[in-house]
Amino acid sequence: MDAEQLREYGHKMVDFIADYYKTIENFPVLSQVEPGYLRNLLPDSAPNQPDSFQHVLDGEVAQLILEFIRLYIQAKILPGLTHWQSPNYFAYYPSNSSVAGFVGEMLSAGLNIVGFSWIASPAATELEMIVLDWLAKMLKLPEDFLSAGQGGGVIQGTASEAVLVVLLAARDKVLRRVGKDALEKLVVYASDQTHSSLQKACQIAGIHPENCRLLKATSSTNYALSPEFLSETISQDLTIGLIPFFLCATVGTTSSTAVDPLLSLGKIAKSNGMWFHVDAAYAGSACVCPEFRHYMDGVEEADSFNMNAHKWFLTNFDCSALWVKDRSALVQALSTNPEYLKNKKMADSKPAKTWFLMYSGKLAKLVASQANMVVDYKDWQVPLGRRFRSLKLWMVLRLYGLENLQCYIRNHIKLAKHFENLIAQDPRFEVVTPRIFSLVCFRLLPVRDNESHGNKLNHQLLDAVNSTGSAFISHTVLSGKYILRFAVGAPLTEEKHVNAAWKVLQDKATSLLAESL
Numbered sequence: 001m002d003a004e005q006l007r008e009y010g011h012k013m014v015d016f017i018a019d020y021y022k023t024i025e026n027f028p029v030l031s032q033v034e035p036g037y038l039r040n041l042l043p044d045s046a047p048n049q050p051d052s053f054q055h056v057l058d059g060e061v062a063q064l065i066l067e068f069i070r071l072y073i074q075a076k077i078l079p080g081l082t083h084w085q086s087p088n089y090f091a092y093y094p095s096n097s098s099v100a101g102f103v104g105e106m107l108s109a110g111l112n113i114v115g116f117s118w119i120a121s122p123a124a125t126e127l128e129m130i131v132l133d134w135l136a137k138m139l140k141l142p143e144d145f146l147s148a149g150q151g152g153g154v155i156q157g158t159a160s161e162a163v164l165v166v167l168l169a170a171r172d173k174v175l176r177r178v179g180k181d182a183l184e185k186l187v188v189y190a191s192d193q194t195h196s197s198l199q200k201a202c203q204i205a206g207i208h209p210e211n212c213r214l215l216k217a218t219s220s221t222n223y224a225l226s227p228e229f230l231s232e233t234i235s236q237d238l239t240i241g242l243i244p245f246f247l248c249a250t251v252g253t254t255s256s257t258a259v260d261p262l263l264s265l266g267k268i269a270k271s272n273g274m275w276f277h278v279d280a281a282y283a284g285s286a287c288v289c290p291e292f293r294h295y296m297d298g299v300e301e302a303d304s305f306n307m308n309a310h311k312w313f314l315t316n317f318d319c320s321a322l323w324v325k326d327r328s329a330l331v332q333a334l335s336t337n338p339e340y341l342k343n344k345k346m347a348d349s350k351p352a353k354t355w356f357l358m359y360s361g362k363l364a365k366l367v368a369s370q371a372n373m374v375v376d377y378k379d380w381q382v383p384l385g386r387r388f389r390s391l392k393l394w395m396v397l398r399l400y401g402l403e404n405l406q407c408y409i410r411n412h413i414k415l416a417k418h419f420e421n422l423i424a425q426d427p428r429f430e431v432v433t434p435r436i437f438s439l440v441c442f443r444l445l446p447v448r449d450n451e452s453h454g455n456k457l458n459h460q461l462l463d464a465v466n467s468t469g470s471a472f473i474s475h476t477v478l479s480g481k482y483i484l485r486f487a488v489g490a491p492l493t494e495e496k497h498v499n500a501a502w503k504v505l506q507d508k509a510t511s512l513l514a515e516s517l
């Protein structure tokens with residue numbers, strides 16, 4: 001985030017929003033456009049080169065409320081923040097901010113529409129469909145995930161919501177087949193490295209706690225789920241009358257960026273009639289680079305795919321992109337159709353064929369023509385109301401373009417490699433799992449051959465580094481070992497920040513080792 005650029009664009013955006021409110025009564029309150037109006041006005045794919053800001057927005061410079069910022073934000077709020085956008089932030093996974101993401105968020109807040117159905121704000125629904133088609137093409141997702149067919153993309157708040165809605169869709173789909181009484185027999189599979197959001201989703205979906213199988217992944221597979229182990233477990237479950245119905249694989253696990261083998265896992269899921277979900281919340285962003293796209297090989301077997309644009313893709317929180325191949329499964333699980341929300345443009349709640357049977361003449365043509373063009377996103381998510389989140393993703397794609405986004409990812413991966421090299425030069429440390437993306441898992445080697453001593457030492461090192469305030473790192477546990485995680489991904493991080501953090505780590509390690517002798 002460039003501070004001066006932010007200043008200039010931020011002023012322009014505020015003026016624009018103020019002018020919008022000044023002239024708001026000049027607009028029809030209910031949108032008068034026809035379905036698909038935006039598709040004709042926008043290109044099919046995201047630009048490779050950045051677009052000029054002037055094409056997106058025009059406005060004039062205005063003043064910000066400096067007094068409020070000085071008295072309240074600076075004095076009272078800033079001291080209570082953990083600075084996720086600091087270049088010295090290396091904890092968890094990043095949560096990116098950018099000029100484009102910020103002004104998109106600002107515009108969304110300024111317009112403040114609630115786009116639960118197409119008619120509630122046609123631009124919000126249509127832009128979301130278009131932008132997620134763009135992003136799907138950047139990720140080279142199979143065509144089945146595009147909105148032109150039976151699938152499509154939707155922005156959820158978080159990856160947790162994404163896995164919940166697809167689990168609900170999969171649950172209802174299988175229960176329609178085997179009967180409602182079978183809920184207790186349904187089984188979910190994933191590795192024990194899968195994000196805890198899957199377990200939460202199982203709890204909400206009423207899956208029996210013992211039927212959420214988190215299969216042990218070990219260092220022998222670099223913490224990826226073993227297809228053989230999965231097959232064996234499914235066979236055992238089938239013999240005792242259980243019903244396997246959902247498999248969640250991860251590209252880039254939270255602890256160590258392990259990549260599950262999508263192709264073999266997907267084939268197992270398919271042969272057992274299971275829904276196959278791929279969680280690429282963090283690492284999905286890297287897959288816009290051709291050299292990392294192979295980590296998604298096998299995604300063609302998936303029923304749903306998720307990546308968080310708010311993690312490592314310059315899009316301000318929250319923006320979790322979910323694609324499904326069969327949107328009707330989501331709609332069947334999550335739609336409600338109360339009288340107060342009905343309108344003649346409620347396409348997609350019935351297949352096009354049904355609309356033809358229900359209506360005749362002009363209306364039939366009108367409604368059927370809409371059936372595959374618009375969706376009511378309220379039926380793809382848990383809440384009814386939804387924000388205009390596609391604006392910020394659209395601005396990120398337009399203002400940076402694919403090539404800049406690829407450079408951005410590559411730069412962080414280069415910095416992570418640099419950190420890995422620094423560790424390799426200091427025999428007191430070791431890299432614990434192979435680095436794949438921009439996370440390095442490492443630890444200080446214990447002086448005594450004793451695991452609990454090693455764990456204590458690394459815990460102390462983490463606390464010592466974080467208490468300096470000059471760098472922030474986090475930890476995990478792998479095979480019983482306490483591991484330090486160094487995740488490069490804050491937009492402002494440069495090599496000098498990585499070097500400085502490494503120096504703090506080394507200095508603190510020296511003191512701790514001296515104390516433990």
Ligand code: PLP
Nearest residue numbers: 158159160195252253254281282
């Ligand atoms: N999946 C993975 C692989 C993650 O790393 C995370 C969070 O870091 C999540 C899911 C949950 O993300 P969210 O906070 O968007 O629910």
